[in-house]
Amino acid sequence: LPLIDISPFLTWKASPDSRAHIAAHLAAACRTHGAFYLTGHGIxxxxxxxxxxxxxxxxxxxxxxxxxQIARQAPGAGDEDGVRGYQARGGDVVGRRRSWREVVDVYREGGGGAADGLLEGRERWPERHEEMREAVEGYVGRVRGVGRAVVRAMGVALGLGVGVGVLEGGTEGAWVLRLVGYPSLPEEGEENGEDEKEGDGDDGEQYSCDAHTDYGCVTLLLADATAAALQVQLKDGTWIDANPIDDAYIVTIGDIMERWTNGVWQSTTHRVIHRGDTYRVNVPFFFEPALDAVIRPLDACIKASGEPPKYGKIVYRDHLFAKMKGNF
Structure with a gap:
């Protein structure tokens, strides 16, 4: 995957030429691969x-x-909203399979506005892991700035001549952070026990997380050193390993960015197949539009694509809630 140094977009002192140079590389990466390594992030x-x-x-x-104790609960009394908290292995279906992973989900607080209470709650934290809460909150403060820098660079790469406002849908964009743990997949033929439920694939293949695209804007993946696990599908259909690079994020494009660009940039299909002996850990950060942002193909991107609008108008909140209900 291409390597992009985002540092010129993290300071206002960078020259226009340096930003233009990075934006050109970014445009090529998003067009041809849909994913790239991000350095110069400053974290x-x-x-x-x-x-x-x-x-x-x-x-x-x-x-x-x-x-x-912090497991995800259906919306109801108290701070339960159906999406925050811990989810055990096999709790979500991606593609046609239950995922072989466990997750803690953290969402930006502020009210989702769903009639059924979805996303209206508060974060769920383990009582004896206060350090984890402090680390997550401090990290979010830093990585949101990186997300803004990335979409600023994307705005330049697309020739929009605008800042973060258009591609984020406003300065108060939504975000999601996941703490994800991947145990090694069982040996071929080994029984999965209670995890073999309706929704598992029926083709005999095993995946830690089945092939999918992310449904938001941009994903910044912080991963441990585990190699030969995350795979990205290239435009010709082949799969490549996206092995971690020291001190770099793996960035992928989500469905919203594909809509904004009228398909000039396509959302990145990826999957996880972890057969190593170690317990793999990663922390994806999903940098999203504001919940009330109206998403439609941008005029400049329609022109660049040379095609009529491929996507209709949607409100990000409606798109997000539909995906949440489908996955969980």
Missing amino acids: PRATTSHLLSLARRFFLENSPAEKA
């Missing part, structure tokens, strides 16, 4: 390493009963 390695370590400790040092 200290100590910060990212600490967060990955805390996630690993939570998944490996807590019993199922302890994890269940």
Whole structure:
């Protein structure tokens, strides 16, 4: 995958030429690969390493009963909203299969506005892991700035002549952070026990997370050093390993960016097949539009595509809620 240094978009002192140079490389990466490695983000390695370590400790040092204390609950009394908190292995279906992973989901608070209470709650944190809460909140403050820099660069790459406002849908964009733990897949033919439920694939293949695209704007993936797990599908249909690079994010394009660009940039299909001996941990950060943002193909992108609008108008909130209900 291409390597993009985003640092010229993190400071107002950078020259227009340096930004134009990066934007050109970014445009090529998004057009041809739909994914790239991101360097120059300015987040200290100590910060990212600490967060990955805390996630690993939570998944490996807590019993199922302890994890269940912050398990995702259906919307109802109190702060339950159906999407925040812990989800055990097999709890979500991606593609045609239940995922072989466990997850803690953190969403920006502020009210989702769904009639059924979806996304109206507050975060769920483990009582004896206050350090994890502090680390997540501090990290979000930093990585949101990186997300803004990326979409600023994308705006230049698309020739929009605008800042973050258009591609984020407003300065108060939504976001989602996931702490994800991947145990090694069982050996071929090994019984999955209670995890073999309706929704598993029937072709005999095993995936930690089946092939999918992310349904938002841009995903910034912080991953541990595990290789030969994450795979990205190229435009010709072939799959390549997206192995971690030291001190770099793996960035993928989501469905909303494909809509904005009228298909000039296509959302990135990816999957996880983790057969290594280690317990893999990653922290994807989903940088999203504002919930009330109206998403439609942008005029400049319609012109660049040379085709009529491929997508109708949607409100991001409606798109997000439909995906949440389908996945969980």
